[in-house]
Amino acid sequence: MPVPAVPPAPSTAPPAASSPVSSTVPSGTSAGAKGEPKSLSGLRPFLRPYMVQIGMAALFLVLAAVTTLVFPLALRSLIDGGLVSTDKGAQTMALRDHFLELFGVAVALGLFSALRFYTVSWLGERVTADLRNAVYAHVLRQSPVFFESTQTGEVLSRLTADTTLVQTVVGSSLSMGLRNAVMGIGALAMLVWTNPYVMTQVLLILVLVVLPSMWFGRRVRKLSRASQDRVADSSAIAAEVLNAIPVVQSYTAEKREAERFDASTNAAFNTAIRRTKARSVLVAFIIIATSAALLWGLYQGTQAVLHGEITAGHLGQTVVYVIILASAAAVLGEVYGDLLRAAGATERLMELLHAVPAIVSPVRPVAAPVPPSGSAVSFDAVTFHYPSRPGTPALRDFSLSVAPGETVALVGSSGAGKSTVFQLLLRYYDPQSGQLLLDGVPLADLSLDHLRHRIGLVPQDAVIFSTSAFENIRYGRPEASADEVHAAARAAFAHDFLTALPEGYETFLGERGVRLSGGQRQRIAIARAMLKNPPLLLLDEATSALDAESERMVQAALETAMAGRTTIVIAHRLATVQKADRIIVLDHGAIVEQGTHAALVAQGGIYARLAALQFTA
Structure with a gap:
């Protein structure tokens, strides 16, 4: 499979005193934008060759989401049409038909979900392989100036750990996020359509949830990038020491080097724990705040049943849509954390991919013949x-x-x-x-x-x-x-x-x-x-x-x-x-x-x- 074309880097070399990696962030990326979800736009050239597969994944994703949203409607029909009838024979036939409808919905959901999972996983593996190949090939073309200020272990960390994060997002998290976004929006639309007054109140409460979530998100984003940098530091130490193992052992420095690596991994661990704490607070806040808002709407629904304003089936449908919306919000909170980590990883990979070689071939090279008896x-x-x-x-x-x-x-x-x-x-x-x-x-x-x-x-x-x-x-x-x-x-x-x-x-x-x-x-x-x-x-x-x-x-x-x-x-x-x-x-x-x-x-x-x-x- 050919590696997708990547926009060529400018032909001018970076200043000699600066680090090739740190000084070659693509133009238009500001310092304040580090690790933001929009950093994932750097993956666009790698996704472009697979638009057919992306289209298929989107289709299966939408079909699976729509099938999930159909389930509460079938449940409402089961409650109102199969349980309310007084004729036992008619009730039995109605229940059988309704359960067959529910089973048909379950079969469709299983098939569409399996097709979505396969297509998205294929995309994640393929895009990650192309990204890894492109970064590695680009690093091989760098001049020694690049390696004077960039450790080999740092490059290897980006090729392995960072591409694995990208694979997780492209091949799993992004699909889950989109699917739950579709289901959440659909469930919310159905709730607003069936209970407009109550859900208007719920929506106003949900808007207030977004603002603190954005503040927590910025904290998680910064810590995600810092965590990846600390992991890269450990990889750089390990690569350096393992390549010089005879010298290390000859100076009986095994303990010192193990302690140095231990200090580096502990620094990575501590940074990761801070990131995890911030992300845990973010997820907990989203789930609790969203659930509180939706439970308020559900409470209003139960009051409407007691007052005879809606049927029991209508309430059952509302309950399932509330559950779908709440679970979608919880998953989206998790996915947002994954997106922040992948954004930092993508940014680090793009820095490598856009590192400008200090030495490049001329635009119109001269084709000089090879002399038969030695060069002058x-x-x-x-x-x-x-x-x-x-x-x-x-x-x-x-x-x-x-x-x-x-x-x-x-x-x-x-x-x-x-x-x-x-x-x-x-x-x-x-x-x-x-x-x-x-x-x-x-x-x-x-x-x-x-x-x-x-x-x-x-x-x-x-x-x-x-x-x-x-x-x-x-x-x-x-x-x-x-x-x-x-x-x-x-x-x-x-x-x-x-x-x-x-x-x-x-x-x-x-x-x-x-x-x-x-x-x-x-x-x-x-x-x-x-x-x-x-x-x-x-x-x-x-x-x-x-x-x-x-x-x-x-x-x-x-x-x-x-x-x-x-x-x-x-x-x-x-x-x-x-x-x-x-x-x-x-x-x-x-x-x-x-x-x-x-x-x-x-x-x-x-x-x-x-x-x-x-x-x-």
Whole structure:
């Protein structure tokens, strides 16, 4: 089922200092409108594709409500027509007919209610799935700026807990609310029609019930949003700690982390209890006030029977309509609370869905041909500050040209700007000044897909997904055949250890590849990049965390991967870059030295000192 189209977000990025989530509320949503029922209007694009199903649900809903409203009329006929007759034979026949009518009403009510339940439940499941898919896909397109200020656990909480609240409303509460609204209005109309004088008094009393209910509703609305935020805080803590469980256990911090999570869940509990108290008061007030008003009307009805103004059947009909109206008011009070919670959840989801990516593809991208022998890279007077560190330049007036097929190594101390070069080449960020070109085309003129398709990345910490070895390698090119996957594994010196696994290439590698060694994970990452076959290869400290034997294997795999393509290498271990065509030495975001290994050692500068320290050791 395709995900419904969502209105595109504006193309301008949010201010660097603000949070992407908190600063991207859709236009027209004021701060004072947070968590209001009208926030549910954000679901409109997800409901629009299913107008036929919505129409069917509405039809069954109305039919079920009308059938319920017919029941008191049949009851009145039973009392006045079947119990009043003095002829016993005629009375028996009349009772049989009236009971058959009541049973027919019950059958119709059961069928229409079942059809309504199925249709509405289908809508709730489908809309929630579409909403979850749309939010997740949109988050995947966010640049690293977004994740600098948004915790992964917060996003996961919105994708799970908040979408579950939306599902509850769309698939259940909203239907119950509409059904009881129809029945309540119908019952009220019948009561006014049959007892106009008495019900006019009741209506005036009901109007007075609405005003305090609105005040309670605002209180519940604020607490609902706060409760969801506290639950998200707990999810963020759990996601962070579980992803770092070896470090937590190595520092014997299990108790501290459990206490931190306990404090967070207690804060969520206390907020939820305050919300529940406010909602309980709201529900109790609505039920008591509404029941008092309706009982007053019922009392007036009994007086009318005693005075002979209406029949017993008329009174029975009135009693049932009063019960329907009272129960409808009680259900609507519950549904209103659910709507307030879902409104807060929808608002949080819409904030994610309307978060503006800091980096977007151009409207009319340039279709540059892929070079056969490696890409040309050019940095022209690039200056860049990370949004989280606007006062410290990561690169300063940085200029560098890399020829097709050339291997260039970037070295320097931590924070010199090496990784920033990769971040800008992948266009995770845009520089504040200067220009980057790939094969003579500015990066900003290429679509993000086309740009990143031309680049292969082997990170320092190889990323292994929770699937088979075969699928991990084919992640580089999903349409690749089995022979191509095996060829890439052989080129990366991964074939032998993969075939030795219990199920060979189909062996499940576990979360983050926990069943493999560091060198094995790195060789799978290299095979993935080789299968992609990009003209530009970026190697980020690919051997820094390996033992000597694994390093030799990975280094051999890297040399195979580098053949015939442009390669930029980041390395702290200078032994891995001695064969580079050119070594670039960075210091505080600027190039201070460049040349071959031998030439730089002869200069006696920064590189020579680093080399002396490493090679002497």
